[in-house]
Amino acid sequence: MLFDESTHVEAEIAGWLARARQGDRHAFARLVRAHQSRVRLQLRRLAHGDAALADDLAQETFVQAWLHLNDFRGDARLATWLHRIALTRFLQHVRRPQLPVEWNEPDASDAVEPGHDPRAVEGLGRDVERALQALSEIQRLAVVHCFHLDLSHAEAAQVLGLPLGTLKSHLDRAKTRLRELLGAWNPESDT
Amino acid sequence: MNESERIDDPLDALLRASAPQPLPDDGFVARTMAAVDQAAHALPAQRRATPVAPLAIARALAAENRRHAAQARLWRWAAAGMVAGFVLLVAAVVMSPDGSVTIAAPAPQQWYPLCALAAIGALWVAWRELRRN
Numbered sequence: 001m002l003f004d005e006s007t008h009v010e011a012e013i014a015g016w017l018a019r020a021r022q023g024d025r026h027a028f029a030r031l032v033r034a035h036q037s038r039v040r041l042q043l044r045r046l047a048h049g050d051a052a053l054a055d056d057l058a059q060e061t062f063v064q065a066w067l068h069l070n071d072f073r074g075d076a077r078l079a080t081w082l083h084r085i086a087l088t089r090f091l092q093h094v095r096r097p098q099l100p101v102e103w104n105e106p107d108a109s110d111a112v113e114p115g116h117d118p119r120a121v122e123g124l125g126r127d128v129e130r131a132l133q134a135l136s137e138i139q140r141l142a143v144v145h146c147f148h149l150d151l152s153h154a155e156a157a158q159v160l161g162l163p164l165g166t167l168k169s170h171l172d173r174a175k176t177r178l179r180e181l182l183g184a185w186n187p188e189s190d191t
Numbered sequence: 192m193n194e195s196e197r198i199d200d201p202l203d204a205l206l207r208a209s210a211p212q213p214l215p216d217d218g219f220v221a222r223t224m225a226a227v228d229q230a231a232h233a234l235p236a237q238r239r240a241t242p243v244a245p246l247a248i249a250r251a252l253a254a255e256n257r258r259h260a261a262q263a264r265l266w267r268w269a270a271a272g273m274v275a276g277f278v279l280l281v282a283a284v285v286m287s288p289d290g291s292v293t294i295a296a297p298a299p300q301q302w303y304p305l306c307a308l309a310a311i312g313a314l315w316v317a318w319r320e321l322r323r324n
Contacts, residue, residue: 147206
């Protein structure tokens with residue numbers, strides 16, 4: 001039962017969080033272990049694949065989380081809070097107060113041509129990745145946060161500091177563009 | 192993620208399936224906890240009062256020195272004035288022709304105006320010092 005499993009995990013995380021708030025380092029280490037992958041993946045995406053920078057920022061993210069653990073009110077999931085801290089750390093690193101405006105422009109480099117048959121040459125996952133590169137940075141982040149980091153639309157909007165409607169419109173535009181780019185992909189035959 | 196967002200088209204499923212594999216720990220947790228320890232130990236130092244900038248300290252010290260110097264100068268002039276007055280008094284007595292100038296202790300009532308003047312002067316000085324501090 002997936003629901004039971006995820007509920008169990010959430011309950012376990014809540015327990016570790018309560019102990020970590022009382023200064024239990026081991027409980028916090030468990031929280032770090034549970035969230036390190038997704039936070040590092042988020043930062044690698046933001047840092048355009050720079051793994052060393054992403055790991056440094058992820059480390060700072062968890063240190064910040066430890067220092068301000070009592071500020072976490074529990075309104076959102078811990079993962080959402082950590083992703084928000086990670087994004088803030090990244091923006092501080094690049095000395096920007098918010099997501100750059102130029103990230104609304106598509107990144108033309110390494111994009112797939114429309115109509116290109118994704119499975120003809122390489123694996124589908126790789127083509128999806130290349131198609132993602134054709135999106136604007138903000139559209140790509142919306143897709144990554146909603147589908148790769150498995151956040152809800154509301155959570156992704158919260159993490160990215162965007163209004164929910166804006167995030168949804170970025171997602172819609174991203175999916176329209178991805179459908180064009182992955183036009184040759186046939187979902188019926190894939191299943 | 193809520194249910195309405197889960198009911199999605201094949202593209203959504205494809206995007207979810209294309210998510211990168213979870214990253215292995217590779218010592219990340221250990222390094223992070225070491226950084227956490229370091230930050231926790233550094234915390235009391237961060238909570239200390241912000242030190243006053245050296246320039247501000249120098250300015251405050253210079254102002255204090257000037258105030259001390261002015262006060263010392265004032266006391267020196269006051270002492271010199273009293274000594275000069277006493278010397279003048281003695282000189283007037285000594286040099287007076289056929290001893291017509293004498294020193295006589297006045298009656299207590301005659302001291303009242305001078306006492307009142309000294310009290311007013313003392314209060315004015317005290318008020319000025321209070322305002323300065």
